[in-house]
Amino acid sequence: MSSDVKPTEVLDVRGEVCPYPDVKTQKKVKSMKSGEILEVLVDYPLSAERIPPSVEKKGHEVLKVEKTGTGEWRILIKIK
């Protein structure tokens, strides 16, 4: 796994079901400070597709969406 950007915090929602990955990500993003980086680990396809546009809609920056393995994704979000 390339670690080009060092995340401030990691949210591991692997194993979680709909809509917990989305809800927990939104909550976590809200609790973090501007400029911090959140790494989300998710293995739920629908959430992996929906989390990036949903945080972008709130003005945060998605640095990377990476498929790290079978049915697993890593999403890097920079807080606005």
Add this chain to the structure above:
Amino acid sequence: MIDTSLMLSGLVVGIIFGFVLQRGRFCMNSAFRDIILMKEYTLLKAVALAIVVQMIGFHLMATMGYIQLYPKTLYWGAMIVGGFIFGIGMVLAAGCASGTTYRVGEGMMGSFVALLGLMIGGVITSGGALIELKSYLQPTEGALKAITTDNPGSYVGNSNLTLANVFDLDPWIFVAIIAIIILAVLIWKRGGEETKVEGTLYERIFKMGWSWWVTGITVGIVGIIAFLAFEKYALGISGGWFGFLNALVTGDPDKLNWFTFLVIGVVTGAAIAAGIAGEFKLRAPNARRLLQQFIGGLIMGIGAVIGTACNIGHILSGVPQLALSSILGGIFIILGCWVTAYIMFMRG
């Protein structure tokens, strides 16, 4: 025992349906819940489009004489109570009947547990400990008894009510009005969230999630194929699983129905789609969530039997037939979903 050609057609339609569900992430629980939870309408648009495609397709085939429509019986009390119970269950189970079924094919053990709950809930309500509840809400006499018509209209193969025959009007009037309204809203609201998709056609079909309109059209077409194949109804999920458990418990192969082969096909098709996309993985949430999903499944099963169908039987297959039973049941599935989603995720 159902004949071999029906078994095969159920299985084949199911495999295609499962493939489409997995690629399109087609889940009505997400579709309805996320309207209020996330102001997210993508899956809802897929559901609406699938309904329009089927509504036109079913009525076209009925007009040409290939099929007759079989709207479900209107037990109004049962539709309200059963629909609402089902809606509560699907939020707890983290998936509707079809969402739960295709996710089993992705290797999600939480959905597998929800599915076991669904089967048990259905069987105890249709022929077990909770049968009184079902008989009370689907009585042969009294205020809650079935409302039928003596004049079902030329397309309808039973005596159940549709939007068309209740007003004694041509169904095409309603088909045209509903289709135009939904398509106009979909076109009007289309822009914005669609990100540009890159990749070869192979990658876009087999590796990436589908756009909502591709999903909506393909689900609709699968529904039309299902009606042509089975002839008595289009798609359904919960009844297939109840038949499966009933056949296992009683040892009577006559309990297996067309939908049983369809749902086995759905799990298979979803597993194939997930496998090709690199998304198949055996995975489980924590113990608390597993329990929640099991209870959710159980509640869905009870609701599906009381309300005579799940989200697929009512919203995907019944609403396009303009069945009053399915419209009422569908509304209460959505209300049950919203109330539960509000309590679980949005308070405070």
